Amino acid sequence: MTPAERNIALYPWFKFFQNLPFWQAIWFLYFQAELSAAEAILLYAVYDISTTVLEVPSGYLSDRLGRRFTLLASAFIGLLACVLFVMGGNFWVFALGQAALGAHIAFASGTDTSFLYESLAEEGRAGDVEAEELRAWRFNFAALAISAVTGGAMALLDIRLPFVVTALAYLALVAITLRLTEPTHAKPLAAALAGRKEVLRAALVKPELVWLFGISVLMYGFSHLPFIFGQPFILEALKGVGFNSEAPLVSGAVTSAMMLLSIATSWIAPGLRRRIGLRGILFLAFGIQIALVAGLALTGSALAIGLLLFRMVPDSFSRPFIIARIQPELSDEVRATYLSLKSLVGRVLFAVSLYLASVTASEVGEMPYSDIQTILAAYAFVGVACLIGLFLYGRRLSI
Numbered sequence: 001m002t003p004a005e006r007n008i009a010l011y012p013w014f015k016f017f018q019n020l021p022f023w024q025a026i027w028f029l030y031f032q033a034e035l036s037a038a039e040a041i042l043l044y045a046v047y048d049i050s051t052t053v054l055e056v057p058s059g060y061l062s063d064r065l066g067r068r069f070t071l072l073a074s075a076f077i078g079l080l081a082c083v084l085f086v087m088g089g090n091f092w093v094f095a096l097g098q099a100a101l102g103a104h105i106a107f108a109s110g111t112d113t114s115f116l117y118e119s120l121a122e123e124g125r126a127g128d129v130e131a132e133e134l135r136a137w138r139f140n141f142a143a144l145a146i147s148a149v150t151g152g153a154m155a156l157l158d159i160r161l162p163f164v165v166t167a168l169a170y171l172a173l174v175a176i177t178l179r180l181t182e183p184t185h186a187k188p189l190a191a192a193l194a195g196r197k198e199v200l201r202a203a204l205v206k207p208e209l210v211w212l213f214g215i216s217v218l219m220y221g222f223s224h225l226p227f228i229f230g231q232p233f234i235l236e237a238l239k240g241v242g243f244n245s246e247a248p249l250v251s252g253a254v255t256s257a258m259m260l261l262s263i264a265t266s267w268i269a270p271g272l273r274r275r276i277g278l279r280g281i282l283f284l285a286f287g288i289q290i291a292l293v294a295g296l297a298l299t300g301s302a303l304a305i306g307l308l309l310f311r312m313v314p315d316s317f318s319r320p321f322i323i324a325r326i327q328p329e330l331s332d333e334v335r336a337t338y339l340s341l342k343s344l345v346g347r348v349l350f351a352v353s354l355y356l357a358s359v360t361a362s363e364v365g366e367m368p369y370s371d372i373q374t375i376l377a378a379y380a381f382v383g384v385a386c387l388i389g390l391f392l393y394g395r396r397l398s399i
Contacts, residue, residue: 002123003181004119004120004122004123004181004183004184005123006179006180006181007115007116007119007180007181007183008116008119008120008123008125008132010176010179010180011112011115011116011119011132011136012135012136012138012139013139013176014071014112014173014176014177014180015112015136015137015139015140015143016139016140016142016143017143017169017170017172017173017176018075018108018112018140018143018173019140019141019143019144019147020143020144020146020147020166020169021144021147021151021162021166022147022148022150022151022154022161022162022163022165022166022169023085023151023162023163023166024144024147024148024151024227024255026151026152026155026159026162028040028228029155029159030155030159030160031043031094033159034088034094035091035094038358039091041228041354041357041358042354042355042358043091043094043095043098044098044228044354045351045354045355045358046095046098046099046102047098047099047101047102047105048102048347048348048350048351048354049099049102049347049351050098050099050100050101050102050103050106051102051103051105051106051109051343051344051347052344052347052348052351054102054103054106054107055106055109055340055341055343055344055347056337056340056341056344058070058103058106058107058109058110058111058336058340059109059110059111059336059337059338059339059340059341060336060337060340061107062107062110062111062114062336062337062340063332063333063334063335063336063337066182067111067112067114067115067118067180067182067183067336068115068177068180068181068182069182070107070108070111070336071107071108071111071112071115071177071180072174072177072178073107074103074104074105074106074107074108074111075104075170075173075174075177076174077100077103077104077107078100078101078104078170078173079167079170079171079174080100081097081098081100081101081103081104082097082163082164082166082167082170083097083167084096084097084100085097085160085163086160086163086164086167088160106340106343109339109340109343110335110336110337110338110339110340110342110343111336111340113133113323113327113339114327114332114335114336114339115180115183116129116132116133116136117129117327117335118183118184118332118335119183120132121183122183122184126327126328129323129324129327129328130270130320130321130324133319133320133323133324134266134269134270134320137266137316137319137320138263138266141259141260141262141263141266141312141316142259142263144255144256144259145255145256145257145259145260145263146256147162147166147169148253148254148255148256148259149253149255149256150165151165151166152253152255204338204341206329207397208397208398208399209326209329211390211393211394211397211399212322212325212326212399213342213345214390214393215282215286215318215322215390216322216342216346217342217345217346217349218286218346218383218386218390219285219286219289219314219315219318220343220346220347220350221346221349221350221353222286222289222290222293222314222379222383223289223311223312223314223315224350225293225376225379226292226293226296226308226311227311228354229296229372229375229376254305254308254309257309258308258309258310258311258312259312261309261310261312261313262312262313262315262316263316265313265316265317266316266320269281269316269317269320269321272284272317273317273321277399278321278325278399279394279399281317281318281321282317282318282321282322282399283387283390283391284314284317285313285314285315285317285318286314286318286383286387286390287387288310288313288314288317289314289383290380290383290384290387292307292308292310292311293376293379293380293383294376294377294380295307296308296372296376297372297373297376297377297380298373323339325399326338326339353379357375
């Protein structure tokens, strides 16, 4: 087996251990139990601000020093974040943990998919990137499904336990990353940096890439809305039927089910993409996101928890195809930087919107449903306007 073949074989397992956050179903409940609803929202903004600061520098680091080095740094920083969350105690310790978590994500963002594409290109299999992205996607969401339901159960014993087990998963991630090999590049990355500004500028003004850039940025935010507000929403809904004490376990089960549904839809995604085209499946995905946010804003009943099951379906209809469409348009010396810049813009806009949302939230205790309803209704309105704008801008482009 060649080094590139080993990279391709290990990549899905890299994604598996990278996506075992056993705390995912209880993080908001944990934060607002220790702090307040407004501070819990601000903590997520800290996470996004951290990636804002590090997103492009980490992409540059990846393009200059290599993919493997950057991915290994990501794994170690993720481990640090888990330790800080376990320590807890006050807002600033949690904020430092969120900053480390943001750095962990930023260092992997763009670098992981660049690593896969360049390993495939080294083997003469660049055309397989869409299929391999979908394969990695399934490993990714299988891990998320496993960690969600088990993490929720762990929280019933000790709400810090999911963070401890996540640290063990990141140790395994380090071990996997140590076995990876830097892909062979068309020309050494450091030597190629001289003309990278012109190459990057050309990629940022191409109309088709601008359109894909825009919809990616918007879908990032709308994908995370149910993640942030879903946990207090579940808590509010369960109060109505007298099961609010089971919120961590129910939140974990719902998260696990949504990941499994995403895996199932990923099997039909390639056929749907061929049938309605890339533009069509991306509009469908964004439309589902907006409808989900609007639905959660309209009802607070326990039945509406079922809407959360569809949270990741739009991602399975969009992310692998967007990455596969963008990758061949980019050269090695700017690939990670471009993808990091795309993530940066999405995180900046979403962090700003979260700050505005936190202004309307309760300053103490649990977030009432009326606050959730107001915030999500505003997001849904903005989403419809953006969807119309994307249609008007992109109707004549060859997406």
